[in-house]
Amino acid sequence: MSEDEARRAASPPGAARRCGTEPSPGSTGTRIHVYTFIQSDSEELPILDNEMFHSIKPGLSAYADSPETAGHTVRMLLKVAKRTVPRVMWKRTPLVLRATAGLRLLTAQKARALLEQVQHVFDESPFLVPDNSVTIMNGTNEGILAWISLNFLTGHLNAQTKKTVGILDLGGGSTQITFLPKLRETIESAPVTDFVARFDIFNSTYELYTYSYLGNGLMAGRLATLGALGAEGMEWRVFKSSCLPKKFRDEWSFGGITYHVSGDPEGYTGFKLCYQEVLKVVKGVIHQPYELEGSNVFYAFSYYFDRAVDAGLIDGVYGGMLQVRDFKKRAKEVCNRTTKYPSISPFLCMDMTYITCLLKDGFGFKESTVLQLTKKVNNVEASWALGAMLDHFHNLKIH
Template sequence: MSRDEGPEVGRSLHLCGIPAHVLDVCQASARRRQARWPAAASARRAWLDAAQATRGPHLRRRPTSTASMFDAGSTGTRIHVFQFRMEDRGVPSLHQETFRSIQPGLSAYADHPRECSAGISELLKVAQSTVPASLWSSTPVLLRATAGLRLLPEQKAQDLLDTVIAVDEITPFLSGGDSVSILDGVDEGIGGICYRIISSSLKIPSMSVGMLDLGGGSFQITFSPQDEPPPTRTINYFSTCASKTKAPVSYLGLGLMSARLAILGGVDASPSVGGSTELVSPCLAPEYSGSWEYAEVVYTVRGQKAGEPLYEACVTRVEKFLYKKLLKVSEAADADFFSLSYFYDRVVDLGDEGTVHVSDYVNAAKRVCSGLSVSPQQSPFLCLDLVYISVLLQELGFSTDKQFKLAKTMNHVGLSWSLGAAFHHLNTLNTH
């Protein structure tokens, strides 16, 4: 999920047009936020005035727009500074991206929200050094928080957002009432736009491409259903420029770090005498004992005494955790899927990249789990993580011979929902 090297600059990448009825849905979401924050309307007017003032006659025909997007994830906060250009026939393209990330995520400051402001200010300096000063007042700065904040109690999440808003209000960039928020169900559909970017860039028929994104706090799958759509209570549908239906599905709590905590038993654990929390798991080497920190809680973790082989015991534990939590996606079995974030990272941990089969995750899990010792050269959680990924993919309905393409970037541009969300926001400003 995170790219700690930075800043990075991306090459041109084209976005498709978005149907009016899709924009209507997204703009309705924006209007709901605008009703809560009246300043948003005046911010949009200021953006339009400033944007027109900085554009010459040529740029009015082919405008350049810039946006800074914060991705506040569960394991880190990232800033993307995007510069878009309008190409022929009204098709926007991404001209440049600058990226940087910091750790930990905002949710780590849940009990001390004011402490998150230093990191936000640090990342804002990246935007200031990237965007010309003459464009600051017309460049919107946005923050969208994902699973890390959605998993927090409502008041703690709001306290963090209020801290970010306070920092946001004193920046030289354009901000409004909808500049800082938690990504909601409608906003998650924006991921379908980034999904379409991949289809367009690779010239693969849109009905044959999907994306799997395993974050720290949640897991998303986007694909093109070829039969009747699954229940709408679970999936929001968005049409693309090719009038094909996409189905973005987000599973909160099934991200790798959240799942790891639950599989280790940390969700239901209570601190013992002295305030420490000890977790015993069949997914760790029997002789292993160590510590693990998650969401500012330090856990003592150790392996379960030898009994059933480690791999089989861990599979049983993971299957129990995932029982009836996932919808089958058998209708997407033939799609060409890209695997992002931790799907990518865990394979790279083993020295592989490019493409991977479900069986590769299974075999890697067996190999790592069987070779785990008291002092492993690799992460003591790698057995658990690989078992989780392999079981997750099979529970979704993928066969062991299913192949996935591994990707972190495309044309040097990071693959994430941030690109689509930034483009959507600029489009909303232009249409109000």
């Protein structure tokens, strides 16, 4: 059977089936998404027929000093792609890797060495490797592509729809906010033009409020709270925090560096003290948009979802709706009883306090704001990867 016959046999009449493969390395994991689309008309939105998703920890940035190991990680993920994509379609299935904050936080030299290893693995693979198939994605695009993914999956990405959803993405190294403003003041009062992005998709032009805060992801936020972000003398310093249990002392690794961390055995612990520490990392760094309330339903995912599950606020499969005050209430409970939660993570108090502070004092959400916490929408992973694949196929000209 020829390739075209195989594709027609597996697709509805008049439709073309295409696959796209998107490895997405962040600071805390490397993931592969294999998407199968059905495209009946190039002017129309394609139909997402299937997604295969697989994740490996840690992220590529953990191999900053041994790039060959990063290549091995990508090879393992490509084995998954080979099992998923029919062999007859390998040569016409584009393979694209977009690295995120984990690599943005590395030195240019270390990041380049990692990307060269990945490119080598891609070049020896049987898939279609386009130009610029291996790059570090800028944070703004990460937010925009996540917005495209979520609005595509929720059915809001067509010319008739006036309603869209906003996105809040909390990664390890960076955090993004993206939404479609209803008021001109939101665009006009943004600090710099970097907060506004336009792109065209399916005969519509969108102008989004979007920003990516590098260094304000959950793991980078831990480091900043501990005073360890960019600090000297890692080998001998112990970084203390009142957000950690008093008797806690351990090593903790992020981005290929190991830190000695501990609670403060002489001091006090609890939510108030922890909040003061975290506030220094957020206050004055995160811009509060002119309009937030009532403009959009916000979908929050990645570490927002994971920590809400760890804290017992939502179901780990179905997610759920939470108010900002739910994060605050649980943060207080966890911080004021650190001994009760040590088995989950000694960092849970810090993480829940950081999320509360980021939402309230950072972005300026009210405590009554309802967020939709989700990992999957219509059985598809909530992330920027789907948007990246749509961008690859349709060249959205993001600017």
